[in-house]
Amino acid sequence: MKRKLFFSLCLIFGALNIACGQVQSAWFSYKEVGPKVWQISDNGADNMYLIEGSDSSMLIDDGLGVADILSFARKLTSKPLVIVITHGHPDHAGSDYQFDKVYIQPADSMAARGYNKAEARSGSSSSMLGGRTPAAGDLYKGRILNTRLIPIHEGRIFDLGGRKIEVIETPGHTPGEICLLDISNKLLFTGDNNNGLVWLFLNNCLPLHQYLASLQKQLNRINEFTTILPGHGAPMPSDFINDQVACVKGILDGSLDRKPYQSFAGNAMVCTFGRASVAFNPDNL
Numbered sequence: 001m002k003r004k005l006f007f008s009l010c011l012i013f014g015a016l017n018i019a020c021g022q023v024q025s026a027w028f029s030y031k032e033v034g035p036k037v038w039q040i041s042d043n044g045a046d047n048m049y050l051i052e053g054s055d056s057s058m059l060i061d062d063g064l065g066v067a068d069i070l071s072f073a074r075k076l077t078s079k080p081l082v083i084v085i086t087h088g089h090p091d092h093a094g095s096d097y098q099f100d101k102v103y104i105q106p107a108d109s110m111a112a113r114g115y116n117k118a119e120a121r122s123g124s125s126s127s128m129l130g131g132r133t134p135a136a137g138d139l140y141k142g143r144i145l146n147t148r149l150i151p152i153h154e155g156r157i158f159d160l161g162g163r164k165i166e167v168i169e170t171p172g173h174t175p176g177e178i179c180l181l182d183i184s185n186k187l188l189f190t191g192d193n194n195n196g197l198v199w200l201f202l203n204n205c206l207p208l209h210q211y212l213a214s215l216q217k218q219l220n221r222i223n224e225f226t227t228i229l230p231g232h233g234a235p236m237p238s239d240f241i242n243d244q245v246a247c248v249k250g251i252l253d254g255s256l257d258r259k260p261y262q263s264f265a266g267n268a269m270v271c272t273f274g275r276a277s278v279a280f281n282p283d284n285l
């Protein structure tokens with residue numbers, strides 16, 4: 001009986017926490033950025049998103065993998081969880097090992113598998129976190145699952161119940177990069193395709209003209225979304241894509257000033273147009 005009372009109190013307290021916006025974690029924080037859409041910060045390194053439908057919820061990207069994202073998501077939603085990864089980089093797919101099933105475009109499956117090895121994860125998180133380390137008690141030590149990576153392609157629709165999410169392939173930043181369109185709420189979740197500064201200089205990035213084709217594909221559908229929810233940084237209005245297209249065109253035709261760009265992942269050149277910057281490899285246009 002006492003045990004029953006204890007669990008009842010826990011449930012009530014948990015519900016109150018969510019109602020008051022006080023879901024606590026030493027590592028993650030969150031804010032509501034749309035109707036039943038939560039942006040989860042991976043301690044500032046990247047954004048994940050949790051979307052709730054009437055039947056199930058979708059976690060878009062699972063972060064660096066240094067903390068227990070599943071338990072955190074469970075504080076926000078009790079619906080069955082579908083995990084979809086925008087691309088195979090370690091700050092977006094690093095927690096795949098915490099789930100038994102993850103959806104990903106197959107061109108990025110190998111990368112995601114590699115980054116989920118413990119040693120790769122610790123290397124990538126130390127670069128991404130700029131010296132910050134997870135609080136001792138929050139470093140995830142859960143069991144490692146033999147995660148199944150389920151392939152998804154252009155046009156796939158996930159029906160969460162009262163809300164449908166469409167897969168749109170946008171290769172460029174990685175070969176298997178996808179965006180996810182919340183059709184009725186006109187929200188586009190964009191991974192690393194539409195950040196304020198997009199990296200196009202990494203080894204597995206496609207040539208810049210192929211990235212431009214993905215941006216133009218988004219532009220053709222711009223009436224279908226009002227807000228871009230990126231993998232890094234704050235939400236942007238949909239017309240941000242116009243600046244990105246102008247930026248990439250300006251790189252390709254040589255009309256924009258090029259400046260050197262340095263990062264932990266390598267050196268490149270960078271150009272800016274309006275709100276958009278693109279760091280690129282001049283030998284991979």
Ligand SMILES: [Zn+2]
Pocket residue numbers: 087089092173192
């Ligand atoms: Zn990335």
